[in-house]
Amino acid sequence: MAPPPPASMPLGQRLAALAQTLQFAWFAGHVTLLLATLRYSLSYITFNYYSRWASFSYRTAFLSACVTYGIVVYKAYRARMRAGKQGGVVALATDENVQYLIMALVWLFSRQIPLAILPFSVYSVFHVATYVRSNLLPTIQPPPAAQAGAKPQGSAASEAIGKFVKEYYDGSMTLVALLEIFLWFRVLGSAMLFQKGSWILLAVYTVFFRARVAQSSFVQEAINQLTARIDAQLANQSTPPAAKQGWATFKGIVKQAGDATDIRRYVGGQQGAPKKAQYVLEGCGTILDEDTAVMTKKTIDMFASPVDDRRKSV
Numbered sequence: 001m002a003p004p005p006p007a008s009m010p011l012g013q014r015l016a017a018l019a020q021t022l023q024f025a026w027f028a029g030h031v032t033l034l035l036a037t038l039r040y041s042l043s044y045i046t047f048n049y050y051s052r053w054a055s056f057s058y059r060t061a062f063l064s065a066c067v068t069y070g071i072v073v074y075k076a077y078r079a080r081m082r083a084g085k086q087g088g089v090v091a092l093a094t095d096e097n098v099q100y101l102i103m104a105l106v107w108l109f110s111r112q113i114p115l116a117i118l119p120f121s122v123y124s125v126f127h128v129a130t131y132v133r134s135n136l137l138p139t140i141q142p143p144p145a146a147q148a149g150a151k152p153q154g155s156a157a158s159e160a161i162g163k164f165v166k167e168y169y170d171g172s173m174t175l176v177a178l179l180e181i182f183l184w185f186r187v188l189g190s191a192m193l194f195q196k197g198s199w200i201l202l203a204v205y206t207v208f209f210r211a212r213v214a215q216s217s218f219v220q221e222a223i224n225q226l227t228a229r230i231d232a233q234l235a236n237q238s239t240p241p242a243a244k245q246g247w248a249t250f251k252g253i254v255k256q257a258g259d260a261t262d263i264r265r266y267v268g269g270q271q272g273a274p275k276k277a278q279y280v281l282e283g284c285g286t287i288l289d290e291d292t293a294v295m296t297k298k299t300i301d302m303f304a305s306p307v308d309d310r311r312k313s314v
Contacts, residue, residue, distance in 0.1 A: 007142030
């Protein structure tokens with residue numbers, strides 16, 4: 001992220017300068033997504049999911065997601081071009097920012113599935129917190145100059161935000177992983193009912209989810225936990241043998257499908273080791289400065305690093 005405007009400028013000018021950056025548009029997109037999600041949730045809990053307001057809120061949420069991810073993809077592309085690097089099809093396909101941008105576009109033009117909004121909303125909570133802590137608060141109330149060699153002291157609000165992210169990030173990413181798993185079954189259910197366009201949606205989301213399994217250890221851990229729970233339940237002696245056999249068959253099919261679609265088999269292992277989701281940067285959308293392709297750990301005091309090995313960084 002670009003640094004906040006100089007503290008020597010008047011507050012109005014600092015805010016105006018901040019609002020003119022592409023990072024602010026990214027931040028505004030996440031705020032809009034959260035507000036649209038709240039409005040849609042109100043319609044949902046009052047059983048008005050197909051009202052005009054509900055439809056508007058739902059589409060606005062995903063339109064905002066498209067804007068935020070589009071900005072990040074654009075910034076990353078510019079950074080690669082400046083560095084003289086031109087990513088191929090494989091690099092593009094394995095970019096989580098691109099994956100989430102595509103899915104946001106798919107959800108934008110598909111039938112409403114309320115569950116689809118939730119992962120994007122969780123990501124936006126952390127992105128808004130990241131931006132407020134690293135840009136907005138220092139712009140409104142610049143920290144006092146630190147002594148030589150001393151670490152600048154943040155405000156109480158900044159410290160509270162940092163504590164919130166450190167405390168809830170891992171749990172929230174696990175929640176997102178579970179939501180994405182349940183969402184696959186939700187889409188599968190629509191396909192089995194032969195709803196219009198559901199089989200195409202299932203195919204697209206399956207490709208997306210396969211990429212998430214390969215790239216996010218949070219998704220991998222969630223799958224392992226769910227599998228272990230089901231195994232434990234079926235291990236009961238009262239479980240019918242047919243249920244056990246069906247579960248074993250299902251696991252075998254999933255494993256074979258996973259092995260057959262492992263991109264590392266076809267690109268010589270170029271994909272590398274699985275990463276913990278990348279959206280602070282998992283959920284894909286940390287805004288970049290002009291010359292870097294990812295937000296560094298140092299940028300926001302190590303609580304919003306671009307790769308999801310945040311357990312190490314905090």
